[in-house]
Amino acid sequence: MPLSDLASFQVQRLQVLDQDGKLDQSLEPDLTRAQKLALYRAMLLAREGDQKAIKLQRQGRIGTFGPSTGQEAASTAPAFAMTERDWFVGAFRELGGWLARGMPLENFLWFHNGWEEGSVFPSLGRTLPVNIIVGSQTLHAVGLAYAMKLRGEQDSAVVAFFGDGATSQGDFHEALNFASVWQAPVVFICQNNQWAISLPVGKQTHSRTLAQKAIAYDMPGIQVDGNDALAMFRATQEALARAKAGGGPTLIEAVTYRLMMHTTSDDPTKYRTEAEVQEWWQRDPLKRFRLYLGAQGLLDEAGHAALEAEVKAEVEAAVARFEARRDFKPDAPFDHVFGTPHPELEGQRKTFLRELAQAGGPEARHG
C-alpha cells in the first residue's frame, strides 16, 4: 500500500462531422430527413436573428445583448435532442436553443429592449427565462431535476447551459456535486467558446479540458466538438437517456467559439487577434452542417437560397411584431413583487402612478 495507485480516469472527445462536413458514419445519430432539415433551419434562423439583432442594437432600436453567432450548434442541437417534458435552463447565449424551444424572436428583442414581457410566450412550457448571473442557473437545474425525480416524472430531465467562465464559479461546483450525490437527471452543457469577455479559457482554468472537471464528482464527462451539430445531438441524447434511466448527471464540454463581440458593448479587438477569429470561421457550424446536408442530397444550392429567403422573411416579420408592440403597463413591477397584495405596496403604487401622471404619463418617463 505505501505509495500505491488508487484510481485512474479518462477523458474522451467526440466528433461526428469534421470541419469539412465529413461524416463518421459509425457515430451518426438516427435522425429523419425532416429532422435534419429542421435542425439546419433552426440554426440558420438563430444566425439570421442574431445578425439582425446586432444591426438593431447599432441603430439604437434595442439595448445591449450577447451575440451567439458561431455557437448555434451547441444550443440548438441539444434542444432537438430534448422533448417538451425536459427542462431547458439557459444562460444568455442560447438563442438557437430558445428559438428551437418555441420562443418567438420578437420576445428576444423585447427582452433586450428592457421589457420583462420578452420572457413570456405561449409555448413557454419548460423553458426558463434568461439567466444573467454567471453559473447560478446550474443550481436551479439540479433542483428541477430533483423535483422531476421525486415526482416520478421518468420522462423528464433537465439540460443546463453555461459558459467556460461559469466553471470558475462556486455555484457550478456546488451544482455538479449536488447533482452527482443525488444522481439527479441533469445534463450540464458547458459552451466553451474560448472566451469569458476578455479572459481566454487558458486563464480561466489551469486544466487542459473542462470535461475533466467531471472527475471531481465521479460523473461522466466528455468533450464534444460544439460546432458539430450531430455530435452535440448525439452526446445530449445519450446523456439524457442515461439521466432518465437513473444513471445520473453528465458534463458535456462543447468546444465552440464566440465569433462576435462578447456583447454589443464589447470591443474584442482589445484582446484577441483577427487571425484567431478567421480560423474559427473555418469551423462554422452552419457551413459544416450545410455540407453534410448537401452530401446527403437533402439541400442543394437552390433549396438553400429558398430557405435563406424564407428565414430572412421570418426574421423581418418578427422585427415588425417587435416594433409594433406598445402596451407595456407602467406599473407592472407592482403586479409581480408578490402573489398576494399588501397595503404598503399598493400605497406605493398609488404614489408611483400619481407621480407618473404629474410627469405627463408613461411616455414622459419612457426608458
Place this chain on the structure above:
Amino acid sequence: MPLSDLASFQVQRLQVLDQDGKLDQSLEPDLTRAQKLALYRAMLLAREGDQKAIKLQRQGRIGTFGPSTGQEAASTAPAFAMTERDWFVGAFRELGGWLARGMPLENFLWFHNGWEEGSVFPSLGRTLPVNIIVGSQTLHAVGLAYAMKLRGEQDSAVVAFFGDGATSQGDFHEALNFASVWQAPVVFICQNNQWAISLPVGKQTHSRTLAQKAIAYDMPGIQVDGNDALAMFRATQEALARAKAGGGPTLIEAVTYRLMMHTTSDDPTKYRTEAEVQEWWQRDPLKRFRLYLGAQGLLDEAGHAALEAEVKAEVEAAVARFEARRDFKPDAPFDHVFGTPHPELEGQRKTFLRELAQAGGPEARHG
C-alpha cells in the same frame, strides 16, 4: 479523432507507518531523533489538551468546541514540516497544529469561553485565527500565497486546512481554481475525518476519493493516511518544496477520523455506530507513532510515563492561567471596528458604558 482519448489521470495513496507502526523505510522522512520526539510530544499535548477541554466544557467552564482527538497527526505533522515563514491557515479542528505553531493552550480556552483575546498570543507570527465559516479560509490562503509570491518571499508558502465537508463549498472550488491558475504556493490539506457533523463523506460527495478533486484543476493531488504522522510530514514537506520552487499548489487528502463528537453539543450516537468508532481507535495516530518511537529505541515505557506526566502538568498549568485571567475590557469591541476613530461610534461607546455602569458594571452583564 471521432471518439478519442484526450487525457488520463491517476490518484495515488501514501502511507509510511501502517496501523501497527510498521515502517516503510524507503518512504521515511528525514527527521532527527529530537524532532521525532518533539512531534510525538506535540501530538500528546494536543490529545491531553483536547480531553481536558471536553471536561471543562462538561463542567460549564468553557463553551462549545470541536474536539480533535484522533486527528492529531493530520495537523501537527504538517506544522512540523513548515517554517515560521510559512502561513498556517486553519479551520477549527487543528488544535495540534496550533499548539505546534506556538499557541498557548490557555488561548484556545479563552477563545472557547467567548473571548476574542484567545486569538492573540506573542508568537502569533504567520498563524491565522480560527475560521468557522466552512471552506471560506481556503480563499484567504490563496490570497496570502499570491502576496508571498508577489513580494518575492520564496521561502514562504501557505498551508490551508479544512474538512471533508468543506469540499462541497463553492469557496473550496474557487480557491483551488485560483491557486492553480496563479500557480500560487499553497498546500491544501483536507482533513477527511469521514463526517461533517452527521453526514458521512459518502453523502458529501459521489467521488471515490477527495484527492481526485485536484484533477479538475490539473493540480497534484494525493491521498495520505492522515493518522500516519510520517506520511503527513512527508507529503506536506514535498508539497511545500514544490510550491516554493514555483511548482504551484497541491491537494492532500488526509484520511483520518473524528473519534469524539462533532462539537460538545453533538450526540454522535444518533448517526454512527460504536463499532465504527472502535475500528478507528485501532488506527489511533498516537498509538502508531509511539510504537514507531519504541521500535526506534527512542521512547520506552518509563520514558513515556514521564512524558505523559510532564504533558499533563503542562495542561493543568495552562488551565490555571486560563482561569486566572479576568481583564477582559468590556468595551473592547468598540476598539476594533476600525483603525480610525469616528465620532458616531465613540458616541455609541459612551452610551454602552453608561448603560453598563447603570447595570452595575461589567460583572452584572458578564456572558
Place this chain on the structure above:
Amino acid sequence: MAKLNMVQAINLALHQEMERDGTVVVLGEDVGLDEGVFRVTAGLLTRFGEARVIDTPLAEAAIVGTSIGMALGGLRPVAEMQFDGFSYLSIPQLEGHASRLRARSQGQRTVPMVLRFPYGGGVRALEHHSEAREVLYAHVPGLKVVIPSGPRNARALLVSAIRDPDPVVFMEPKALYRAFKEEVPEQAEALPLGQAQVVKEGRDLTLVTWGAMLHRSLQAAEEVDRRRGTRTEVVDLLSLAPLDGETVVNSVSRTGRAVVVQESPQSYGPAAEIIARLNDRALDRLEAPVARVSGFDVVTPYFGREKAYIPDAARVARALEHTLDYR
C-alpha cells in the same frame, strides 16, 4: 392542545404541512438523521423518508439554489440554514433569483419556498452563530421576512409561510427555542403574513419590537407600568417584510410616544424604518423622539461579552422612562 416550546411547535408545523401536502420537502445540513442541530426537524426523516427529508452536502448557496429549482419544478421546499451567520452565503441566490423570478417572468414562474434558520444571540455560541441582520433580507424586494416570538405564532406563521406563493425568509429567534412553552392547538392554524399584533394594549407609549426582544421588552413595559401607573402598548411586528406600518402608526397616533427595540446593529437596522414610517405618517402626533434600543455598530462580540451587548429589560425600561418623561 398541548404545551409546546418553539422547537416543538415549529416541528409540529413541519409534520402537519408535510402530511397535508406531498410537495413539501425539507432540506438542509443535518436535518435528517441528526434531526437538525436544534432538533427542529425531529421525526421527519422517519415519517417521510429520505426523498422528502434531505440531508444535503455542506453548501448553503446550493441549498437555496436547488430549492429554487425544486420550487420551479412544483415542490414546496422548506430549506434550513444551520445558523444565521452562514445564511449570507445564500443571499446571491435569494436576491438574484428567489425574489426576482416572479417579476422576471411576469408572474409565469413562482418560487414558493421557505428559508428558515435560527438567528440572534443569547445561547453562548461561537462566532457567526449569534447574528441579527434582518435588513439584509428585509431590504430585498420580493422576499417576505417573518419572525415569530413564541411557540404558537411560530407554528401559525410557518404554516402560512409554507403555503405562501412566494419566498419567505423565516428567522427563528434561537434564544426562544426552549425558553418557554405555550398551548398550541393540534389543528393547524395560520396567521397572515405581513401583519403585526398588538400584544399589550395601552395609551401612554407604544413599544415596537419582534422576536427574542419581545419578551424582555414586555417585562420592561410591565415593570415601568407597575412603577409609574402608565399603560404601555406593545406591538409585535411578526413580519418585517412586508412591514405592517399601519398598526404601528395607528398605535403611536394614539399614544404619541414610541420606543423601538432591536438586537441588530443600530445603523441601517429595522428600527430606522419604523421611525421613518412614523415620521411619514405620525410626526405631528409625536410628543417625544422615538427611542431606539439597539445593538451597537460593532462586530458582534463573542459570547463572553454578548450579555453586555444585547439589549436587556433594564435598557428597555430606561428608554421607556426617558421617553415617557420627555417634555
Place this chain on the structure above:
Amino acid sequence: MAKLNMVQAINLALHQEMERDGTVVVLGEDVGLDEGVFRVTAGLLTRFGEARVIDTPLAEAAIVGTSIGMALGGLRPVAEMQFDGFSYLSIPQLEGHASRLRARSQGQRTVPMVLRFPYGGGVRALEHHSEAREVLYAHVPGLKVVIPSGPRNARALLVSAIRDPDPVVFMEPKALYRAFKEEVPEQAEALPLGQAQVVKEGRDLTLVTWGAMLHRSLQAAEEVDRRRGTRTEVVDLLSLAPLDGETVVNSVSRTGRAVVVQESPQSYGPAAEIIARLNDRALDRLEAPVARVSGFDVVTPYFGREKAYIPDAARVARALEHTLDYR
C-alpha cells in the same frame, strides 16, 4: 489640473496610488487587457504588469476572498466587481471576514482593501446591472461604505480608501461615469472618509443625498429656490458608513425641514437611517415630516421602465415644495 470625467478621475487615483505604493494591486474580471468594462482600469496593465494588475477567473467570492488574503499578507488590493448585481456574491467574505478580522484578532490582523464597483441605474443595461442596495454593505459593522458624486471627490475619496487601514466598499454611481467633467488637480488629494459635505448652503430646507441622485437633487433645489425665492441647503453624504450624522443634524437643526433622496428601494433603505438620526437629535426642530424620495419596494425593473422608477428632478422638486409648504 485637467478636466476629467469620473472614469478618468478614478483611473488617475489608481495610477497614482499604484505608483506611490508598490503593495497596491488591482484585481477583477477583465480589469487588465480589457481595461475594465467601463475602462476604469485603462493603462494599468501596461504600466504595472500582470503581477499587479490581475485578470482573475470569473468568481466574485474568490476575488474578495483572495483580496482578504492578500491584505493579510501585506498587500493593498483594490478589487473590482463588474456590476453591483454580482457584488452580492462577495457578501459572505465581506461580512464573514473582511469586516471582522480586526475584531477577531483584537487588532492584530487588518484588511486594508478596497472593493469598488459601478452601481445604480440609468445606463440602459441588463438585469442585475442597475441595482442600488447600499444598506447591504452599510449595515455591516466593520465595513466603510463610500459613494462619490463627481470626478474630483471620486479621486480624492478613492485615494483615502486605498490608504485606509480597513476594508472600504467604494460604490461608483455608473450614471455619473461620463456624465460630466471637472477640474481634478494632478497632485494627489485626499478627502476624509466618514464626512459629509454641504455642497449648497441654505436656510429653509436641507436636502440630503449622495451619488447619482445629487445632481438631479441639486437641479431640483435650484429650480425650486429660483421659483420660490427659498434657499435650500444640500448635503452630499459621500460616506454612508460610518455616517456623518452630525453634519445632517446640524443643518436640519437650522433649517427645520428636510428631504432625503435615494435610488434604492424605500423600505430599510439609507434614508430611513437619516430620518432616524434626525428623530434622535433634531426632532424638536422639525417643522415638517422629513420627506423620502425613493425607489419603490419592487424588483428593479428592466431598463424599459427604469426612467419611470428612478427618482428624477421633478419628483424631488415636488417633495421640496410639499415640505416647504407643510404647516
